[in-house]
Amino acid sequence: MQLVSVQVGPFKSIDQPQTVKVDPEVTVLVGMNEAGKTVFLQALHKSDDAAGAAVFDPIEDYPRKDLSAYLNQHSKNPAQVAKLTYQLTEQELGELNRDLHTRLPAGFEFSVIRSYDNAVRPSIRIDEEPVLEYLRQDERISSDMKTALAAVTSVRSIPGATTHLSLTDNDKAWLTSVQQRIAKAPLESVVLSEVWDWLKQRLPKFAFFGEYELLPSKLNLTDLARRVEHVKAAAATQNAQQIKASQKMLEPQHRAVIALLRMADISVEDFTRPGRGYESLKARLEAISIKLTDEILEFWKQNEDLEVEVDIRLDPDEQPPFNAGPNIYLRIKNRRHRGVSTPFHQRSRGFTWFFSFLVWFDSVQHQLVVGDPGDRELILLLDEPGLNLHALAQSDFLRYIDRLAEKHQVIYTTHSPFMLHSDRLHQVRVVEDRVKVGTVLSENVSSSDPRTIFPLQAALGWTLAQNLFISERNLLVEGPSDLLYLKAMSSLLEAQGRAGLREEITIVPTGGLDKVVTFVALLGANGLKLAVLHDYRGRPEQRLEELVRQKMITSKALLDVSKFRDLTNIGKSGRASDIEDLLPVSLYLDYFNKTFSQQLESKKIVEADLPVGDRILERIERHLTDTGMHVRSSGGFNHYAVASLFVSSPPDSLDADTLTRFESLFRAVNALL
Structure with a gap:
């Protein structure tokens, strides 16, 4: 099950409800300090805390300027604070339809509404007819019962529709089971109740990790045991107010140490038993710390000579509470400097954050009471992860986030350009604090405030500095293969005295359509002339059309390849097309066969071998799959390799139609730029 969108507000600095789409894997919140990034995470966290501790409190959470007016109506009409929309996986949908005899469609979505009184209300569109149809087909019931059921429109109305019948024993037993279902259903719709x-x-569930969840350098275990006992005593009273008050006894540092002890299979009470030695307990903790350090070093490349030391000892000369009973000490030893160790909190904040996070993450999974913790779905909310890491270490940390995202959706905040994948800017959501409006969240990266999008521009600039050159006039294309074909064809045309691409126009391969959109949004406002040439998939690209609607680029500056494929309809979109489809199929296959002659073992693919289709790349890939031929271990083939051969060994001559196609393309681009 995936979270697909969220509506939050009013909540703290979010005065007006904000709707945000959530990426299936990683969503990144980017904005200035105090913009409201953490506020958004807190709202999600309180919506369904994995630990069951965080809840909404209007005194703490409702926007302060409107609080007095709201409190007057809170008891009678608590406001909505969050609406979470989820989508089932194909497997989950199949299980639900099979279990409950529904026919929910593919892509089924539903919403969960959370209010300030912490009530939960589902918003689900359900058709009861498939369930009624299943009930009518029950072979145990009589024909009279089936006739009566033909007119009912809901499960709840079944008893009323059968009062006039003379029921058989089977009818009565069947009706009793239906009435039991109705009695259990808290909602008007019985099927909706069962689906919910x-x-x-x-x-x-949501799990939040921030700066305050870090492990401490030392903690008194006797004091910790006292606090834990107080919380247990409050829980035994089943008094909600006492339970809530007792939770404040356990601060994040206490919970972090409890989590570390639990990982070592140690309870706090073990330290308070008379005559108990600490060596065996210390050995268990050291074993866990070694395991965690090894996990960290898979991603931590800044200094691989670090390790965490755990010590347990009495210190009667310490200040209270450290002078009463055993203390746990955490230190970081640097083997590179002859084993010098320092208190945990005085060493690299990046390393301590990483170590603390692993402890916390294990603890959160352990606290989930339903199912195997390893299989429980979590949505991880990370507040400024990697904040204290070196720029290159932040890039390493992104690999760890990708690892987490393989199993859990991740939403994190940042204002560091190195905590952004420059080729995944579609995952970014911009957060701004606007005067008289409050916190605003948007997918539109072309924010009006340049300070907000600075990390995006910096991330993109880092990529540009390494890979690209931008000029005043730029033709954005999706990939490097496009650049090679356009350069080669421009040279061939110019050699014949025909129109090629003007010299002052720079072809910029962006790395995919998502990045094309980002380039236009971020660079178009800087006075640069931009045109886009993109592959055509048989239908308009909504992401590009949205740029036109937002007036970030004109529609005439968006060129798709298919507009130059059919010489009788130049300028009009047609069949699905890539840049390779402007070449004769036989010519492209000739270069393909030469490029992969070794892998093909001298066999040649001809057009008659290929399945029917519009795009030559897709046809070749389908042929390779269907025949079991492999030219690349990962499947498919390297399009760039074919383009490289085309550039290095261009054809001696080309047919008139091909030259006209590319000349028409270049004339269109030249006119735009």
């Missing part, structure tokens, strides 16, 4: 009951047991 199925869904809520599988809802992903």
Whole structure:
């Protein structure tokens, strides 16, 4: 189950409800300090805390300027604070339809609404007819019962529709089972109640990790045991107010140490038992710390000579509470400097954050009471992860986030350009604090405030500095193969005295359509002339059309390849096309066969071998799959390799139609730029 969108507000600095799409893997919140990034994470966290501790409190959470007015109506009409929309996986949808005899469609979505009184309300569109159809087909019931059921439109109306019948024993037993279902259903729709009951047991929970969850350098274990006992005593009273008050006894540092102890299979009470030695407990903790350090070093490349030391000892000369009972000490030893160790909190903040996070993450999974913790779905909320890491270490840390995202959706905040994948800027959501409006979240990276999008521009600039050159006039294309073909064809045309691409125009391969959109959004406002040439998939690209609607680029500056494929309809979109489709199929296959002659073992692919289709690249890949031929271990083939051969060994001559196609393309681009 995936979170697909969120509506939050009013909540703290979010005065007006903000709707944000959530990426299936990683969503990044970018904005200035105090813009409201953490506020957004807190709202999600309180919506369904994995630890069951964080809840909404209007005194703490409702926007302060409107709080007095709201409190007057809170008890009677608590406001909505969050609306979370989820989508089921194909497997989950199949299970639900099979279990409850529904026919929910592919891509089924539903919403969960959270209010300030912490009530939960589902928003689900359900058609009861498939369930009624299933009930009518029950072979145990009589024909009279089936006739009566033909007119009912809901499960709840079944008893009323059968009062006039003379029921058989089977009818009575069947009707009793239906009435039991109705009695269990808290909502008007019985089917909706049952679907909601199925869904809520599988809802992903939110887990929040920030600066305050770090492990301390030392903690008194006797004091910790006292605090834990106080919380247990409050829980035994089943008094909500006492339980809530007792939770404040356990601060994040206490919970972090409890989590570390639990990983070592140690309880706090173990340290308070008379005559208990600490060596065996210390050995267990050291074993866990070594395991965690090894996990960290898979991603931590700044200094691989670090390790965490754990010590437990009495210190009667310390200040209270450290002078009463055993203390746990955490230190970081640097083997590079002859084993010098320093208190945990005085060493690299990046390393301590990483170590603390692994402890916390294990603890959160352990606290989930339903199912195997390893299989429980979580949505991880990370506040400024990697804040204290070196720029290159932040890039390493992104690999760890990708690892987490293989199993859990991740939403994190940052204002560092090195905590952004420059080729995944579609995952970015911009957060701004606007005067008289409050916190605003948007997918539109072309924010009006340049300070907000500075990390995006810096991330993109870092990529440009390494890979690209931008000029005043730029033709944005999706990949490097496009650049090679355009350069080669421009040279061939110019050699014949025909129109090629003007010299002052720079072809910029962006790395995919998503990045084309980002380039236009971020660079178009800087006075640069931009045109886009993109592959055509048989339908308009909504992301590009959105740029036109937002007036970031004109529609005439968006050129798709298919406009130059059919010489009788130049300038009009046609069949799905890539740049390679402007070449004769036989010519492209000739270069393909030469490029992969070794892998093909001298066999040649001809057009008659290929399946029917519009795009030559897709046809070749389908042929390779269908025949079991492999020219690349990962499947498919390297398009760039064919383009490289085309550039290094261009054809001696080309047919008139091909030259006209490319000449028409270059004339169109020249006219735009």
